Amino acid sequence: MQTRTLLARALLAAVACSLATARAADPLPSWNDGPAKQSILAFVANVTNPDGSGFVPAPERIAVFDNDGTLWGEQPVPVQFFFVIDRVRAMADSHPEWTSKEPFASILKGDVKAAVDGGERGLLELFMATHAGMNTDEFAECVKDWITTAKHPKTGKRFLDMTYQPMLELLEYLRANGFKNFIVSGGGIEFMRPWSEQVYGIPPEQVVGSSIKTTLELRDGRPVLQRLPELNFNDDKAGKPVAINQHIGRRPIAAFGNSRGDQEMLEYTHYGRGARFALLVLHDDADRECAYGPARGLPDVHLGAFPAALDEQAETNGWTVVSMKNDWKTVFPVAEPPATRLGQ
Amino acid sequence: MQTRTLLARALLAAVACSLATARAADPLPSWNDGPAKQSILAFVANVTNPDGSGFVPAPERIAVFDNDGTLWGEQPVPVQFFFVIDRVRAMADSHPEWTSKEPFASILKGDVKAAVDGGERGLLELFMATHAGMNTDEFAECVKDWITTAKHPKTGKRFLDMTYQPMLELLEYLRANGFKNFIVSGGGIEFMRPWSEQVYGIPPEQVVGSSIKTTLELRDGRPVLQRLPELNFNDDKAGKPVAINQHIGRRPIAAFGNSRGDQEMLEYTHYGRGARFALLVLHDDADRECAYGPARGLPDVHLGAFPAALDEQAETNGWTVVSMKNDWKTVFPVAEPPATRLGQ
Numbered sequence: 001m002q003t004r005t006l007l008a009r010a011l012l013a014a015v016a017c018s019l020a021t022a023r024a025a026d027p028l029p030s031w032n033d034g035p036a037k038q039s040i041l042a043f044v045a046n047v048t049n050p051d052g053s054g055f056v057p058a059p060e061r062i063a064v065f066d067n068d069g070t071l072w073g074e075q076p077v078p079v080q081f082f083f084v085i086d087r088v089r090a091m092a093d094s095h096p097e098w099t100s101k102e103p104f105a106s107i108l109k110g111d112v113k114a115a116v117d118g119g120e121r122g123l124l125e126l127f128m129a130t131h132a133g134m135n136t137d138e139f140a141e142c143v144k145d146w147i148t149t150a151k152h153p154k155t156g157k158r159f160l161d162m163t164y165q166p167m168l169e170l171l172e173y174l175r176a177n178g179f180k181n182f183i184v185s186g187g188g189i190e191f192m193r194p195w196s197e198q199v200y201g202i203p204p205e206q207v208v209g210s211s212i213k214t215t216l217e218l219r220d221g222r223p224v225l226q227r228l229p230e231l232n233f234n235d236d237k238a239g240k241p242v243a244i245n246q247h248i249g250r251r252p253i254a255a256f257g258n259s260r261g262d263q264e265m266l267e268y269t270h271y272g273r274g275a276r277f278a279l280l281v282l283h284d285d286a287d288r289e290c291a292y293g294p295a296r297g298l299p300d301v302h303l304g305a306f307p308a309a310l311d312e313q314a315e316t317n318g319w320t321v322v323s324m325k326n327d328w329k330t331v332f333p334v335a336e337p338p339a340t341r342l343g344q
Numbered sequence: 345m346q347t348r349t350l351l352a353r354a355l356l357a358a359v360a361c362s363l364a365t366a367r368a369a370d371p372l373p374s375w376n377d378g379p380a381k382q383s384i385l386a387f388v389a390n391v392t393n394p395d396g397s398g399f400v401p402a403p404e405r406i407a408v409f410d411n412d413g414t415l416w417g418e419q420p421v422p423v424q425f426f427f428v429i430d431r432v433r434a435m436a437d438s439h440p441e442w443t444s445k446e447p448f449a450s451i452l453k454g455d456v457k458a459a460v461d462g463g464e465r466g467l468l469e470l471f472m473a474t475h476a477g478m479n480t481d482e483f484a485e486c487v488k489d490w491i492t493t494a495k496h497p498k499t500g501k502r503f504l505d506m507t508y509q510p511m512l513e514l515l516e517y518l519r520a521n522g523f524k525n526f527i528v529s530g531g532g533i534e535f536m537r538p539w540s541e542q543v544y545g546i547p548p549e550q551v552v553g554s555s556i557k558t559t560l561e562l563r564d565g566r567p568v569l570q571r572l573p574e575l576n577f578n579d580d581k582a583g584k585p586v587a588i589n590q591h592i593g594r595r596p597i598a599a600f601g602n603s604r605g606d607q608e609m610l611e612y613t614h615y616g617r618g619a620r621f622a623l624l625v626l627h628d629d630a631d632r633e634c635a636y637g638p639a640r641g642l643p644d645v646h647l648g649a650f651p652a653a654l655d656e657q658a659e660t661n662g663w664t665v666v667s668m669k670n671d672w673k674t675v676f677p678v679a680e681p682p683a684t685r686l687g688q
């Protein structure tokens with residue numbers, strides 16, 4: 001082989017190697033280069049630079065994430081609602097009265113839309129009937145059993161495999177930069193905790209959500225916490241800052257959401273002193289996931305709406321709005337499906 | 345110098361050096377050698393040995409600590425009560441009606457015992473009047489200002505310097521062994537958070553306590569959480585396991601308390617699966633701190649009582665009971681007073 005060829009090969013190898021390093025060094029490989037990705041990288045660089053004016057000590061790097069529509073899909077209804085449907089079906093034999101009692105009757109007939117349209121009172125009744133009446137250990141097992149196998153009716157994917165790959169990378173990137181990530185969701189706190197650690201790397205004590213009341217009881221002489229059919233806290237809208245204060249006790253410096261329910265959480269984060277970051281995920285990708293708003297002329301939805309006013313507020317406040325269509329290279333995880341992690 | 349002398353000196357130096365290493369390696373230097381200290385060391389060795397049958401993965405190493413009477417003193421009344429007294433005095437000018445209204449009148453007259461003996465309803469009123477009516481940021485400042493200067497009327501020490509040195513070492517020892525320490529106290533969650541990180545190394549998000557309700561309001565267009573004069577949660581007795589589940593979401597493997605109010609928390613911890621540890625601090629040291637029970641014939645007290653039944657339960661369940669008098673070499677910190685840490 002000639003010297004020239006050897007040199008050329010060595011050069012090529014060197015270039016390939018440095019490209020691989022660049023790829024390996026990209027902490028957000030599923031994000032297209034663009035203003036959304038750049039805003040995240042710039043914020044993290046700013047708060048982690050000990051010599052910069054925006055430096056935030058690691059213990060104060062609190063990030064809060066909505067779950068439904070932000071970390072995984074929530075259409076046509078949030079995942080927890082599919083759990084409710086399956087629980088109603090499984091419990092129906094012991095509740096013959098449900099065949100003629102709304103919203104249970106609609107659920108059993110397969111008419112989920114009618115059940116949702118029936119209003120909040122009926123929905124609350126559905127949740128209480130299917131989420132209470134057992135202790136916290138039993139409920140955690142029940143959720144874990146369900147979520148390792150249950151699949152989305154349209155995509156056929158397991159729900160855990162419908163978490164968003166770019167957001168999983170973002171969670172990991174923040175964690176690697178000294179952030180403590182919390183979920184602050186309108187969903188059930190005990191519905192998320194059995195799998196949040198394996199799937200999101202977020203341990204139970206960093207999961208905040210809506211809850212029902214529990215009471216200490218003895219079973220076979222051992223204390224258990226029995227779940228009562230009574231709402232304890234609704235972690236949505238103005239409830240989110242209240243819950244953040246109750247569970248975390250300090251104002252986050254970064255907040256991530258996707259809908260009207262997250263507005264107060266983003267505002268509460270935004271108006272703290274020092275460097276702040278807020279991001280909203282806009283679902284504008286009908287091909288790969290869903291397209292809904294009603295912001296930017298996208299179709300309106302019953303749950304998880306992103307109104308035009310929120311879009312305007314984001315613009316005014318300098319919040320990042322992620323276009324799933326343009327900012328994300330991939331939507332769902334491929335290489336390592338999160339559902340398998342839970343089974344291990 | 346003769347070779348023999350040199351050798352002898354070298355030997356002496358080596359012995360001195362290894363003694364120093366042994367002292368430096370003792371993670372609990374303020375604990376006398378005895379069954380209490382040995383039980384702690386044995387438990388930690390057991391759950392951190394990856395080859396042992398008692399191994400517990402680090403994320404599940406959750407330890408919960410009562411605060412009043414466990415991490416710092418609580419006689420003649422809990423520290424927060426001194427805060428209430430000072431707040432009542434400071435607010436009295438704006439509340440002329442208090443001079444003739446109980447329990448405020450007793451507090452203003454300096455008769456704390458009468459105020460306490462007046463019953464729980466009056467105490468709740470005292471707390472609501474002095475803890476609400478401002479936002480969470482203002483309250484945190486108020487607590488921080490007070491606690492950096494306020495002193496115990498009997499000892500003349502700052503309250504933060506009446507934390508227990510052996511327990512500070514224990515917190516650090518557990519942390520160094522992969523434990524996550526939480527406070528689970530009947531005291532106010534927002535009364536402890538402004539100083540828990542500097543004094544105990546426990547960040548706000550790992551502090552659980554009693555709370556009042558808050559509501560999101562706008563002040564000058566910015567969202568703040570206003571504190572309302574309404575009890576949200578009483579974190580005592582059966583409330584402690586409920587709060588542990590709500591905030592932490594998993595059963596602790598170790599629990600530390602000192603009174604009847606901690607019984608349910610210790611039971612809830614004790615009856616989990618796998619290796620468990622429970623410890624009670626018995627205040628039997630009239631010379632260095634206080635002596636009260638009524639267990640073991642010690643004097644009874646109004647708040648923070650350690651009943652004989654709890655002592656018997658500890659014996660039956662194999663819980664460790666710490667005798668302050670016999671198990672602790674020192675009680676209060678000397679070298680680095682915690683109060684100075686907060687001022688820095």
